[in-house]
Amino acid sequence: MRCAVLALSILLVPVMAQDLATGEAIFNVNCAFCHGTDGSGGRGPNLRGSLRSGNLDADIAKVISNGIPGTAMPKFGLEDDELKSIVMYVQSFRKAAPAVVPVEGDPRAGKRIYEAQGCSRCHEIGNQGSALGPNLSRAGVARSYEYLKTSIVDPSIDIPAEYEPVRIVTQAGKRVQGVWVNEDSFTIQIRLPDESFASFDKQTLKEVAHEKKSTMPAYHLAETDLKNLLAYLSSLTGDTNTTETQKEQRAR
């Protein structure tokens, strides 16, 4: 009996080491695209530190398995041992991370900059603004600080596929600009600056250009203003895709 226990414990050690490596491999393939290879975030939130959806193994596993509805976080159908490995890997760098440095700047001043710069003409927070550009309601939790900063200073560095700018010239010479929505060999659909959709038969077009330059201009703000704006964006954690739950009205 004792022999058996001993054999088991010898086996366990290499299995666990293997788990961490497996977790890293799965993370690099599936998660790093949004969360960064070191988990510090990018298009997706920073995972180094306290997590919004919970810090327990079970919390992390749940988010990976179910995704977060209404956000860009999809669900991943992993085998049990794969899931355990990836949770272990996330915990390894999360716990090792230094305490979160508080964001500098004044969010209230940043909100005024957001308004003064007319950001809502292309972006939406809550129900206010335009659907042309990315919705910023959860910018503070959905994007890392560095990513937000780059998006303001040099927005063309990373243009999400769903916001790709398109420039169209019709056979008649009419120029139309918008954001790519859907396309096939014969037609293209774009969102116009007034937020409405437009569809074109490619036979009627002279040119369809998928722009590499973001629709959004680069903003050169004073350092304090930039910090304040980033502080404001970092403070946004609301979820637009679920309800602002109204008081439920029960049937009499």
Next chain:
Amino acid sequence: MKTIAFVATFIFLCSADAAEVTYDRLVHAQGNSSEWLTYWGDYGATHFRDLKQINDHNVGQLRLAWLFQTGSQGSNETVPLVANGVMYLTTPDSGVDAVDARSGRRLWHYQYQIPKDAKYCCGNLNRGLAILGRKLYLLTPDTRLLAIDTRNGSVLWNVEVASAAGGAYGGTEAPLIVKDKVVLGTAAGDFGIRGFVDAYDAETGKRVWRFWTIPAPGEKGNETWGGDSWKHGGGATWMTGTYDPQLNTVYWGTGNPAPDLYGDIRPGDNLYTDSVVALDADTGKLKWHFQFTPHDVYDYDATETPMLVDLPWQGKMRKLLLHADRNGFYYVLDRQTGEFLMAKAFLKQTWAKGIDEKGRPIRIPGLDPTAKGTLVCPQCAGGTNWMAPSYSPLTHLYYFNVREGCDVFYSKPPAYKEGTSYWSTSVRAAASERQGGRVTAMDPLTGETKWKFPLYSSPWAGTLATSGNLVFAGDEDGYLMALQADTGKLLWRVNTGNRVVTSPITFELDGKQYVTLPSGGVVLTFALP
């Protein structure tokens, strides 16, 4: 330099507002052939469009323009909306798709997730959306009302319509926009619920009024229910109503009393079941009602379309309400007063000697369902049902799908248990009477049949009339067909590969007329070459 100028222009344009669907556009929907803005296509539910590019001379060349795969299975009863060149449609499991109406390419998709613990009556079914401003309104199977952003499919709010805790109630219909309100009803009459028509603030989702279709003790009409039977009286409101902006009146059909086939538990007329109720659009107060089948024991819901048309009645223009009822009779009412004007049977019926001068059926005694079975026509699912009828102002004809046949009705007293069906046993198709059907063109003022086009199976699909002298109709065997509106001659047909359980629509974009019909997991759109 050029680039900078471009960016500046672009940013400037960002401040413009998207073209929004206003209430005014809904009022004038009939004259707007580039859009289909409500479930019925217009407030009066004439289901007619003045479009004639596709007509009785060229409809033979009609062919598929595009096909959209929803990826969802089930009974596809949606009627798409078309606004600003975008088609909005629902799937049986409460998915919503925005599709480019010219090409069928998807613009966005939203999927409502019914909570795992939700209890609701009637399975996954959805008949479509309502639109106002930049919001779409979706009533879910578990009886919640959602406002969805037309721009990207995100949910703006989600409110409870009725508590489904006990497993009763359920939502299947497309809501109706009335001014700044979203008006809707409930399914589940056969679960012993108490039916209602609700109005919600279109901006916030707050309920503004509720009309109960079963009056409570102390309210007028409660005396038509013996004992406590009103509590589980049914009277569901599971189909979209109609609206007259000038009379500021909403018209809604109500379903059968519960239990459906056993009436001894509920002596009396059972108001306001099997009726049309005329409600004040601002308050939901009852203006008048008309009951088609008092003390129903055959499940003859009156949820068929209350169509609103102005026609000369005995030489004088009148605001009429036209209604072909599940009970086998076609009715004409004055929609201002509720006055009964005429009724006429449109198929074989055996339960009434006729309709008296006040509009009340003269019952043939001894025909109540029994434990051993009673043969009655029309069949339980009715001489017609919820599918759209149409009226063409050019042919002056009323078109609708008729369900022929009879059933043997069996009945036993049931016990009420919350959250379960409150049926009283069942029906069986009568072997002696084949259950077929027909597309029928009828003079709306006399009820005289002008022509009939026979259908092999009893249909669950509606009609669409156009000024191209055409009537499009679907059938149970999967066909979409085009009939000559004045003669009923078959001019074109295609099999969609699945039973048709909704009604075709038509619209014109960039000078091209389209006809759209959902069937099974697909949405088919046809045009001329």
